Amino acid sequence: MENNILYNGYPSMEEIRRANGYPSEERFAKGPVAVTECVQEIPCNPCEGACPFHAITVGEPITNCPHVDEDKCTGCCTCVSACSGLAIFVIDKTYSETEGTVSFPFEYLPLPNPGDTVDALSRAGEFICKGTIVRVKNTAKNDHTPVVTMAVPKKYCDDVRTMRRLNIPEDAEFTPEEHVEYMDDDVLVCRCEEITAGEIRKAVREYGGTSVTEIKRRVRAGMGLCQGKTCSRLVTRIINEELSKAPSDVLPATSRPPIRPVTFGELMDGEEGGKHND
Amino acid sequence: MIKSADVVVIGSGVIGASVAYFNAKSGAKVILIDRGDMAEGTSSKSDGNILVCDKMPGFDAKFAKASQDMFGPLSKELDFDIQWHQRGSLYIVEDEEQYEIAAKFCKDMVACGLPMRMMDKYEIHQDERYLADDLYGGLETACDGSLYPIGLCYGYALGAKKMGAELLFHNPVTGIDRDGNGFLVHSEQCDVAAKYVVDCAGVWSPVIGRMVGLEIPIQARQGQILVSEQTFRVARRKVHEFGYMLTKFGSSNYKRKVSERVERNGVAFVFEPTASNNFLIGSSRSFVGEDISNDIEVMQALAERAIRFFPVIRDIKVIRGYSGLRPFTPDHLPIVSDTPVPGFYIAAGHEGDGIGLSAITGKSIADMVAGRPTFMDLSPVSYNRFLKQ
Numbered sequence: 001m002e003n004n005i006l007y008n009g010y011p012s013m014e015e016i017r018r019a020n021g022y023p024s025e026e027r028f029a030k031g032p033v034a035v036t037e038c039v040q041e042i043p044c045n046p047c048e049g050a051c052p053f054h055a056i057t058v059g060e061p062i063t064n065c066p067h068v069d070e071d072k073c074t075g076c077c078t079c080v081s082a083c084s085g086l087a088i089f090v091i092d093k094t095y096s097e098t099e100g101t102v103s104f105p106f107e108y109l110p111l112p113n114p115g116d117t118v119d120a121l122s123r124a125g126e127f128i129c130k131g132t133i134v135r136v137k138n139t140a141k142n143d144h145t146p147v148v149t150m151a152v153p154k155k156y157c158d159d160v161r162t163m164r165r166l167n168i169p170e171d172a173e174f175t176p177e178e179h180v181e182y183m184d185d186d187v188l189v190c191r192c193e194e195i196t197a198g199e200i201r202k203a204v205r206e207y208g209g210t211s212v213t214e215i216k217r218r219v220r221a222g223m224g225l226c227q228g229k230t231c232s233r234l235v236t237r238i239i240n241e242e243l244s245k246a247p248s249d250v251l252p253a254t255s256r257p258p259i260r261p262v263t264f265g266e267l268m269d270g271e272e273g274g275k276h277n278d
Numbered sequence: 279m280i281k282s283a284d285v286v287v288i289g290s291g292v293i294g295a296s297v298a299y300f301n302a303k304s305g306a307k308v309i310l311i312d313r314g315d316m317a318e319g320t321s322s323k324s325d326g327n328i329l330v331c332d333k334m335p336g337f338d339a340k341f342a343k344a345s346q347d348m349f350g351p352l353s354k355e356l357d358f359d360i361q362w363h364q365r366g367s368l369y370i371v372e373d374e375e376q377y378e379i380a381a382k383f384c385k386d387m388v389a390c391g392l393p394m395r396m397m398d399k400y401e402i403h404q405d406e407r408y409l410a411d412d413l414y415g416g417l418e419t420a421c422d423g424s425l426y427p428i429g430l431c432y433g434y435a436l437g438a439k440k441m442g443a444e445l446l447f448h449n450p451v452t453g454i455d456r457d458g459n460g461f462l463v464h465s466e467q468c469d470v471a472a473k474y475v476v477d478c479a480g481v482w483s484p485v486i487g488r489m490v491g492l493e494i495p496i497q498a499r500q501g502q503i504l505v506s507e508q509t510f511r512v513a514r515r516k517v518h519e520f521g522y523m524l525t526k527f528g529s530s531n532y533k534r535k536v537s538e539r540v541e542r543n544g545v546a547f548v549f550e551p552t553a554s555n556n557f558l559i560g561s562s563r564s565f566v567g568e569d570i571s572n573d574i575e576v577m578q579a580l581a582e583r584a585i586r587f588f589p590v591i592r593d594i595k596v597i598r599g600y601s602g603l604r605p606f607t608p609d610h611l612p613i614v615s616d617t618p619v620p621g622f623y624i625a626a627g628h629e630g631d632g633i634g635l636s637a638i639t640g641k642s643i644a645d646m647v648a649g650r651p652t653f654m655d656l657s658p659v660s661y662n663r664f665l666k667q
Contacts, residue, residue, distance in 0.1 A: 061507065193554075207432070208447065214315050217322055217428050220554070225507055225597055256598050257572050261507060264559075265592035268581040270574075 005039055010123040013158075015039045019065040023091070028157075032075025032092035032101075036066045037123075037161075038085060041260065043191040043226050050082030062191065063225050077103050077137065081145040090149075091157050100157040101134055103149040108165045111136050111146055119164035120152050128156050131163060183238070190231040192224020200235055204242040211251035212236060225261065228253050279468045283309040283444070285647060286463050286472040288451050288486050291321035292427060292633050293625050294478030295434035296640030298443050301476075304644045308443035309470055310435065311463070313450035317431040320480050320632065323570070323602025325503060325550050325558050326427045327516055328634040331367050331394065331419035332523060335386035337658045338611065342631070343392060344653060345638035346421060352637060353425075356433030357440070360425045361553040365515035367422035368397075368405065370547075370587060371415050372519070372534075379532060380417045380520050393420040406513045408590045417520065424516060424550060427633045434640070454489040460621060461490075474647050476623045480605040481568070483626035490619045495664050496627045498603035500566050502576045504559040504584075505598040512557060512588055513549055519587060522546035522561065537582065545579040547587050556597075559584045561630070563604075572599040604629045608664075614639050615661040616646060623647065624661055 005011040016022060019039035027033055036047065036056070045058040047066050055072035056079060058064050066088075079088045080103055090103040102120075112118055112133045120131035131150040138146035152160050183189070185198030203209040203218040212228070212235050215221055221235055222228030228235075236250045258267070283306075287298045290312035298310040312318070328346050333339040353362035371377045380396065387394045395418050402416040403409055439445055446467060453464040460473040477486040477494070487494035521534045524546075534541070544563035551557045562576045577599050584591045607613065607627040612635060614625050623646065625639050638653075645652050657663070 207436075208316075208445075210315075210448070217315070217317060218432070223554075227598055256600055257574070257577065258596060258599070261595035261597050263593050263595050264504075264506075264581040264585055267504075267596055268578055268585060268592075270578065 008124065011037055011039045021067060023068070023070050027070040028091065028093040031094050032090050032103075033070055034068050034073050034075065034077075034079055035089045035091055036068055036079075036083075036087060037089065038066055038083070038087040041065060041226070042085075042230055043224075044085065044230075046082050046084060047079045047088060050079050052076065052078060061225050077147050077149075078141075080105050080147045081137075081142040086145070089161060093154055093157055095134075095151055098154060099151045100154045101149050101151050102131075102157060102160050103135075103147055104162050105145050106148040106162065107145055110166055111138065112148060112163065112166060118150065118166070120150060120156065120160040121162050121164055122159050123161045125162070127164070128160050129153060131160065182241075183234070189234045189238070190221035190224065190228075192226050192230075193220045193222075195219050195221040195231075197234075197238060200238050201242060204239060210239065210243065212239070212253040213251065215239065216253060222253055227256075280471060281309060281444070281468050282471045283307045284472065285309075285474045285476060286311060286461070286470050287476045287478055288312075288463070289477070289479035289483070289626075290316050290431070290435060290445070290447065291319055291478065291480055292317065292431050292434070292636040293480065293628065293639055294476075295431045295438065296636040297476050297478050297625050297643045298438040298640075299434040299441075300640035300644035301647060302438040302441040302443045304648050304650075306474075306644075306647065308438060309446060309472070310438065310443055311446045311449055311451055311465055311470075313448070315447055316435055316445075317428050319482070320602050320604065321431050322428050323503075323600050324427050324630075324633055325548070325560060326361075326424045326430075326552070326633060327367070327548075327550055328362075328423045328425060329367060329419070329516075329631075330392055331369060331387075331417070331422055332518075333631075334610075335383070335390050339387060339390045339392060340654065341638060341659070342634060343390075343421070345635050346423065348637035348641070349423065349425065352433070356430075356437050358429050358433035358436055360429045360433050362423060362425045363553070364421065364423035366418055366420045367516040367518070368402065368513075369417040369419075369518060369520045369522075370402065370409065370413050371417065372521070373414050375532065376520050377415050380415075383523070384417055387419075394418065395420075406517060408512055408588050409517075410587055410589055413587070422516060425633070426553060430633065430636065434636070451486065451489075454486070456490070456619075474621045474623065476625055476643055476647075478625045480626050480628075480632070481603045483605065483624065487624070490617075490622050492617055492619060492622070492624075492661075494613070494624060494626070494661075496605045496607055496613075497565065498568055499606035499629065500562070500564050500569065500601060500603055501560065501630065502562045502572055502580065502599060502601045504577060504580050504596050505600070506557045506559070506591075507595040507597050508555040509557075509594050511551065511555075512590060512594070513551060516548075516550050517587070518548040519546055519583075522548060537579070539575055539579040540583055543573075543576045543579050545576065545583050547583045549584065549588065559591075565606075568603060570601045570603060572601050605632070611659050612639065613661050614642050614656060614659040617661045618665075
């Protein structure tokens with residue numbers, strides 16, 4: 001239970017296999033292939049539309065985890081920069097006799113240069129081995145998500161997923177961005193129910209909504225399949241902006257079971273008893 | 279600060295919103311007050327069924343039918359989309375014994391002028407193809423409908439506002455004083471002087487009643503509901519088990535053949551398709567104070583009972599459970615009435631029928647306040663009936 005993305009912040013191999021599947025060694029032997037590591041059932045599907053070979057399927061509902069058709073995938077890396085969750089990688093185990101490559105999204109400056117030797121890190125951000133930069137792709141099509149291809153010993157291809165940032169200042173400190181961009185009225189905030197920022201603003205201005213639950217009652221934001229997991233922060237932000245409240249002063253939505261969707265059959269057949277408190 | 283109004287309505291659930299709407303419509307200056315948000319209590323934790331089929335023959339059924347007949351016009355009259363659909367409802371009977379009880383009930387309801395008819399096994403399976411094969415028959419009520427309950431509350435409240443009513447939310451009432459011929463209602467934000475006060479606080483109406491010395495015999499009867507994902511059309515309209523009647527009134531000697539957890543939690547199958555392509559599964563009944571947490575055993579029993587009637591539901595996902603409190607009265611009828619305190623009215627205690635009875639309740643209270651005759655004798659829902667006992 002504790003070896004999962006909710007506890008660790010990164011998915012386990014078991015979760016990836018269950019949610020997305022993982023390419024077979026036969027497929028790896030044929031050349032580069034995309035690996036999706038997206039296990040959280042969020043309403044998101046840019047990867048599906050980005051793939052020029054229609055190799056990625058999310059389908060309906062939009063909260064499905066993506067699945068790669070390994071026969072159609074050419075390892076072109078288009079999906080790597082298209083994924084807003086930075087959860088897609090391309091692995092090439094045929095790079096050389098001893099080495100394979102891992103292509104990953106890298107949104108930090110400075111970018112490395114081909115030929116650089118860098119620290120190759122695991123999903124957890126821990127050092128695994130040294131890697132050599134093969135290619136850095138950062139065209140307009142990448143839309144500010146450069147894709148770095150790095151060679152590492154073949155045996156680490158399933159474990160290496162990024163590199164250590166370069167030139168981190170000694171006294172580096174996280175400072176939140178001060179300027180937050182205003183969301184246009186036509187931005188979809190609740191993707192499950194397709195509710196826009198404009199509709200949420202209307203629920204605050206005209207219908208007097210003051211909390212996430214009150215907005216939900218007025219315009220259905222958060223009533224869909226993901227039950228507000230994705231939109232509640234954005235709704236909170238809009239309420240903050242509209243009413244000049246601090247985020248901590250905006251009441252969150254009531255959480256209700258089940259935490260994730262379960263079938264009626266699973267519910268009926270589950271263990272007896274128990275009580276869920278809000 | 280002192281405000282003044284003709285009518286102060288306390289509680290902005292569906293009943294309070296309707297009472298505010300119809301009073302504003304008859305020309306009164308209305309102030310609608312709630313301790314929290316619009317529809318924050320029972321009205322946002324309900325389903326949207328507008329039924330006559332689950333009423334008792336006689337007054338109960340006539341009162342419900344009068345209300346139901348108002349929703350067609352209201353859906354045009356209100357600015358907010360209330361998603362009113364009138365597709366009828368279907369009761370399912372499981373065996374011959376239930377069929378006989380249902381047939382007698384059907385006959386009595388038809389005598390009250392309601393469009394009900396019995397259906398045999400073949401007919402119900404033609405009507406709803408996913409019903410379990412063994413189900414015995416059914417009872418159709420052609421006039422039943424459904425709507426979006428929270429939308430209805432908004433429709434009434436925004437409609438009242440448009441006609442000059444003032445809405446004061448997040449403003450708990452703290453006390454009520456008699457003031458000459460009227461009242462002074464104290465609330466956190468302001469005091470309101472008014473000639474009439476209507477207590478529409480549902481489960482919490484006894485608290486308001488006590489402020490003027492009235493004991494109101496309403497208690498909370500909890501119910502839980504499961505929400506499905508958006509999916510294909512399992513059933514085209516509202517379907518429920520006839521056993522629902524038996525659990526609602528608890529009056530028949532007939533015992534359903536159900537599991538202990540279904541029996542223990544008063545679970546009876548209710549299916550309601552929504553306008554958003556989800557469906558709701560109810561129902562449960564229990565007295566647990568004001569607890570609105572979800573009980574896993576109740577959720578399991580709801581799932582079990584739903585699968586018994588529609589086996590295809592087994593593989594559909596539950597995305598949410600919720601729980602609310604019905605304002606229960608000892609005789610299952612609401613209180614829509616004046617009281618021994620002149621000028622103080624009660625519109626509460628509709629148990630699970632508040633959404634459906636909201637229209638006629640609001641209309642009747644507005645008539646009483648304005649001194650007009652009500653559409654029929656409302657003594658069965660008078661407050662006085664509890665004083666005689």
